Amino acid sequence: MGSDYKLFHGKTLAILSGGGDTPAINSSIECVRNRASVLGYKVYGIRQGWKGLLGDGQVVDLTFQPYNGLYGGTALSSSRTNPFSSKEGEDRVGQILRNLERYKIDVLVTIGGDDTNGAAKKLYEKEGIPVIGFPKTIDNDLRTRTIHRYDGQDIEAVICPGFPSAARTVARLTNMLRTTTESHRRVMVMEVMGRDAGWLTATAAHGGADMVLVPECPMTAERKEFFFERVKELYMRSRKRCLIIAVSEGVRWYDEATGKIDVVHASSETDEYGHARLGGISGVVAKEITQHLGLDARAQISGYFARSGECREYDRRLTSTLADKVVDLLLRKAYGQMPVLNKVVRYNELEEFNTSSIDMGSIGNIPLPDVYFDKNTFGVTDAYRDFLDHVMEPMHFMHFDYDFPVVVPE
Numbered sequence: 001m002g003s004d005y006k007l008f009h010g011k012t013l014a015i016l017s018g019g020g021d022t023p024a025i026n027s028s029i030e031c032v033r034n035r036a037s038v039l040g041y042k043v044y045g046i047r048q049g050w051k052g053l054l055g056d057g058q059v060v061d062l063t064f065q066p067y068n069g070l071y072g073g074t075a076l077s078s079s080r081t082n083p084f085s086s087k088e089g090e091d092r093v094g095q096i097l098r099n100l101e102r103y104k105i106d107v108l109v110t111i112g113g114d115d116t117n118g119a120a121k122k123l124y125e126k127e128g129i130p131v132i133g134f135p136k137t138i139d140n141d142l143r144t145r146t147i148h149r150y151d152g153q154d155i156e157a158v159i160c161p162g163f164p165s166a167a168r169t170v171a172r173l174t175n176m177l178r179t180t181t182e183s184h185r186r187v188m189v190m191e192v193m194g195r196d197a198g199w200l201t202a203t204a205a206h207g208g209a210d211m212v213l214v215p216e217c218p219m220t221a222e223r224k225e226f227f228f229e230r231v232k233e234l235y236m237r238s239r240k241r242c243l244i245i246a247v248s249e250g251v252r253w254y255d256e257a258t259g260k261i262d263v264v265h266a267s268s269e270t271d272e273y274g275h276a277r278l279g280g281i282s283g284v285v286a287k288e289i290t291q292h293l294g295l296d297a298r299a300q301i302s303g304y305f306a307r308s309g310e311c312r313e314y315d316r317r318l319t320s321t322l323a324d325k326v327v328d329l330l331l332r333k334a335y336g337q338m339p340v341l342n343k344v345v346r347y348n349e350l351e352e353f354n355t356s357s358i359d360m361g362s363i364g365n366i367p368l369p370d371v372y373f374d375k376n377t378f379g380v381t382d383a384y385r386d387f388l389d390h391v392m393e394p395m396h397f398m399h400f401d402y403d404f405p406v407v408v409p410e
């Protein structure tokens with residue numbers, strides 16, 4: 001039986017990835033590509049997100065190409081190009097429509113966050129382009145409406161492809177920092193990406209961070225006082241006289257000099273969706289710890305490490321499961337939708353029957369829920385530890401507990 005027997009023979013599906021990359025995008029591309037080609041689609045890849053549909057277009061054929069979904073990042077490249085943010089005289093939507101026609105693309109799968117998928121949904125509503133979304137972000141703040149059942153409670157949580165791998169990296173980096181922090185009896189302030197949400201930063205607790213600062217909890221003048229007291233107390237109590245504090249890049253911090261509370265920007269530029277680049281809060285926190293408490297403190301920005309490296313097991317199975325749901329959406333022509341997980345499960349329990357789809361145009365963002373973060377201790381709760389136990393593979397860290405007898409000269 002030839003390929004013309006297949007349901008979508010003669011049709012073309014194109015995939016693009018937009019926004020910040022994650023370790024799970026290649027896996028998403030591969031999983032969608034494989035399923036689409038089984039359905040009979042010719043599968044194209046669009047380079048550099050929406051940018052690849054402007055001008056003459058940058059389109060590649062993925063149909064019969066070997067693809068390594070375990071390799072992190074995106075082989076199609078990404079950009080933060082916004083189809084609706086044209087410079088004067090530039091008709092981006094017109095160019096996109098023209099290219100979709102030139103390349104004979106019937107369906108578009110957009111791998112992205114709120115921005116990429118929001119733009120895709122707008123193109124579907126305004127121009128009738130059939131689109132299906134696919135979630136991705138290491139920030140884990142897309143409202144996927146995934147329920148975490150913990151201690152008889154239903155918590156609205158999130159699981160986005162890319163987060164489980166990034167969480168593992170953050171936990172591992174935190175744990176690595178412990179040895180140098182111990183050696184120098186320092187306070188180490190480790191900065192973690194995540195923009196407006198603390199999901200990723202809070203995973204540092206899994207790697208042994210003693211305190212966590214998240215954007216959901218602004219550091220007002222009063223909160224800062226309380227924080228410094230707590231730093232001192234924990235440092236003095238620690239057996240090895242050291243402390244690791246994880247801080248989200250998007251934490252708002254009170255500045256005594258200006259009397260204002262704000263985030264720390266790495267640059268004044270904004271991208272085409274209006275997002276500023278954050279970075280540098282760890283240096284501010286470390287400096288003030290030294291000023292207020294006289295402790296030796298250092299800053300370390302984990303930055304792009306969280307986004308880097310290979311796709312881990314949970315993400316692999318998650319992208320595969322969500323791609324199964326994409327098949328269902330394609331078969332039902334349920335355009336404008338994005339697949340999501342219904343409830344938090346362990347990686348070996350990820351199955352298509354635990355998925356549904358949501359409107360990709362109004363996903364919205366969800367902060368780290370209060371029930372996951374303890375404002376009094378600057379720590380994560382048992383509920384969050386349980387959530388992480390589900391989405392991260394077990395990690396084994398080395399310990400060296402010493403208590404050498406002190407020698408007193410005779």
Ligand code: F6P
Pocket residue numbers: 020137138139193194195249277278307
């Ligand atoms: O949105 C994902 C993210 O990784 C954020 O956590 C971070 O603020 C941002 O991307 C950095 O993006 P860029 O690659 O533009 O520096």
